[in-house]
Each structure stands twice: as structure tokens, then as C-alpha cells.
Amino acid sequence: MSAARRSDEDEREAPRRIHPVKRVALATAGTLVLLLGVALLVLPGPGTLLVLAGLVILGRAVPAVSRFEEPVRVRAMQAMEASVASGWRIAGSVLTGLGLIAAGVVWGVRPVSGLPFAGWSTGSSLILSGVVLLGLLAWSHRRVRRGRQGG
Template structure:
């Protein structure tokens, strides 16, 4: 009986983890963050349970590698990618130190950069992760060449 309940708990845990990563990945496609990577990780987890998720793993993986390759394929793109990471890190620091609300801010001052370092740290974490992925992409691109277009 305990084995069945342990297997059920494992399955539920994997479901929650997989769907959570998919939802975060979809959100990060439009927000700052590694959207395709999170989506791929979620699909990898869900592919242990679902055939439909397994079918999506390879196309999302190809798209993620192609996107990573595009970001470092030329020096101007690499410079723009690094600049973007620095801007995101700067936003994280700004959010953490919470300067006073500017005069143009239309709502109550308490809603200006709410969250403090908790939110700023999350944004900084995204910037660090983006930098790590950028370095990995650059290393992979230089070592293996461009990803083939299919």
C-alpha cells in the first residue's frame, strides 16, 4: 500500500513540477527570463507521463538551441545580448534600492517598485541565469558552429 501511495505522490510531484515549469516558460516567453529553456524542462518532466509532451520535446529543443545560437551568431548580436543582460541586472538593482517614485508616477507611491530586494533579487537572478546561458551559447556556437536549420 505504501508503494502505491509513494508512486502516486511521485507522479503528482512530477505533474506539479512539469506544469509549473511549462507555465513559467510560457510566461517567460513574453517576460524577461529563459522561456524556451523553462518550457523545455517542463516538457521533459511531463514527457515521462505523456506521449504528447514527448512529441514536443525535440521541436522545442531545436527552437531553443537555434534561438541561443542566434543571440551569439555575430559580434553585434552578442554585444546587444550582453547589453540586455546588463540592463536587466540594472533594473534588478534599481528595484532593490527602491528610489523615490518620480513625479510622473500616476498612482500612490507605495505601488512604486513594490517588493524591494525580494523582487529585485529575482530579476538579478534572471540576469545571472541569462548571462550563464549566454556564455554557454557562445561557447557552444564557437565549438560546434551554427545550429542547422531544419
């Protein structure tokens, strides 16, 4: 076996060493995404997918966290499949996404006085939630349809 090949194998087998600054940055970003995902489990938004993303990011900084990824990944994929299981669910999700975008415009423009938390900070977050919802819905639909055609 050549020395170059041996060093490649050693690199794959050795645990990845991450610079301490990068580790702190990954841990911070992963924690923030994870907390946002937990909040979105009860608020409108892709909570399960953000919890999964947070765990993946956090798992790069803290390898012990990686053991929680697979159960959350399974649950996120089940939720994704359920979201596009019928035409009614797809229609409801599309209407919800469009409603979030419309509400964001209303909150940003403030045509009605007395709206709580009126302004573009609230409006833009509602618009972003609607766009993310529609994007995830399209991705879920393509993925499930591809799985049915291939399987």
C-alpha cells in the same frame, strides 16, 4: 543468454513505472516550469528553454507529452544559435543582462520613491533573470563555438 542479462534487457524494454507520488510531483513541477516558460516567451527571460525543461520534466510523468519535446528542442537550439550569431547580438544580450541586474539592485534598494512593485522580491527576480541570461549566453557561445571548431 544468462538470466541476469535477460532481466537487464527486460528492464530497458519495459516502460518505467513511477511511484504515484513521484508522478504527481513531476507533473506539478513540469507544469509550473512549462507555465513559467510560456510566460517568459513574452517577458524578458529564457522562455523557450524553460518550455523545453517543463516538457522534459512533464514527459517523465506523462509519457504522451514526450512527443512535443523534439520540436521545442529544435526551436530552442535555433534560438540559442541566433542569440550568438554576431558580435552585436552578443553585446546587446550582455548589456540587457547587466541592465536587468542593475534594475534589480535599484528596485531592491529603492533610491527613488514611486517605483512600482519596489522591494527585494521584484529586485531579486530581476537580478536572477539577468544572471540566468548571462549564464545562458555564455553556455550558448561555448556550445556554438565548439560546434564550429568540431564541424
